[in-house]
Amino acid sequence: GRHHDQPRRLEDDYKVRMSHVLGVGVNGSVVSGWSRHTGAKVAVKFLDLASAWSAERKARLSELETFLSVDHPHIGRLVDVYETPSGLALVMEYLDGGELFDRLHSRGRFSEQDAARALRQVLLAVRHLHRRGIVHRDLKLENFLYDCGSGDLKLIDFGFARPWSGEEPMRGQCGTLCYMAPEVLDSEDGYDFKCDLWSAGVIAYALLAGELPFDGTSEKQVAKRIRSASYSLAGERWAGISQAGHDFVQSLLQLDAAARPSAADALRHPWLAGQ
Structure with a gap:
């Protein structure tokens, strides 16, 4: 229920501040946002898979399904995943205590x-x-x-x-x-x-x-x-x-x-x- 295909969009559920970069990870920048429903702050990461082969995209989605099931007090939670025309948007727990x-x-x-x-x-x-x-x-x-x-x-x-x-x-x-x-x-x-x-x-x-x-x-x-x-x-x-x-x-x-x-x-x- 937390992996959303189109036409469900990230923007339907979250407001994203593209100008507020929280950090840069392996596959892209992480920006801040908040839930339109609860107001809770979140971190959002965009993965560009536009050039990926269909098999690679499928494998990536399969791995993310695994990570969606991970729930532990010492692991940042992956809240939602949205498929976009060019890739994926990952909505994650917002952690503001620093590295x-x-x-x-x-x-x-x-x-x-x-x-x-x-x-x-x-x-x-x-x-x-x-x-x-x-x-x-x-x-x-x-x-x-x-x-x-x-x-x-x-x-x-x-x-x-x-x-x-x-x-x-x-x-x-x-x-x-x-x-x-x-x-x-x-x-x-x-x-x-x-x-x-x-x-x-x-x-x-x-x-x-x-x-x-x-x-x-x-x-x-x-x-x-x-x-x-x-x-x-x-x-x-x-x-x-x-x-x-x-x-x-x-x-x-x-x-x-x-x-x-x-x-x-x-x-x-x-x-x-x-x-």
Whole structure:
């Protein structure tokens, strides 16, 4: 009932402010709007599928049907989907508390307690998706927004997400380089849901250290460090972090994807319980 074909139009139910850009995601800008029926504020994203093959458009619609069914306190809700002549209009929950990235930038780094609270919410969202057979493939600080009302984090931007049955490995390099798992960088052999756990490890490192684990003067250099898992937990930034915090980050940033914990297992790590 929330996937609307023509002649039902977005404009029938929502007023959209095209000039008020909230952010830019993988597949386009996100603008603000509000419901004509309830007055509730929403975020609206337009996907241009004018040049897509019919099979690609059908596949995209099938994936969105899956995401419409996702309902979790730490995942931004997809409220409605409208088909347009040129593509799709996605109406999403309005989140006005700012990005996790901006919060980290303003604070420099998180305390262990605050980092653990954020990571718990990140992993609760990931666990829910994985249990429903969905892999996000673009977890990063910018894709978690705060809800002003609850103060909780919510995962957004499913531009690279896809349903995954577990029968065949996923292929195709996608996501954001600094957060990308090594097996996604070299995706010819395929990869599975554990790529999301690597990205969660990058987020954990960033919150505790105030910087990303894999950096460099070029994309080539960054990719080389990711492929060898070349990062450091030494120095002043890490001196005050507990051993449990070190262990948590290391458990996620393992080259061997099979050795990484699942989201459910990571949630049981002593560092999260201890904080």
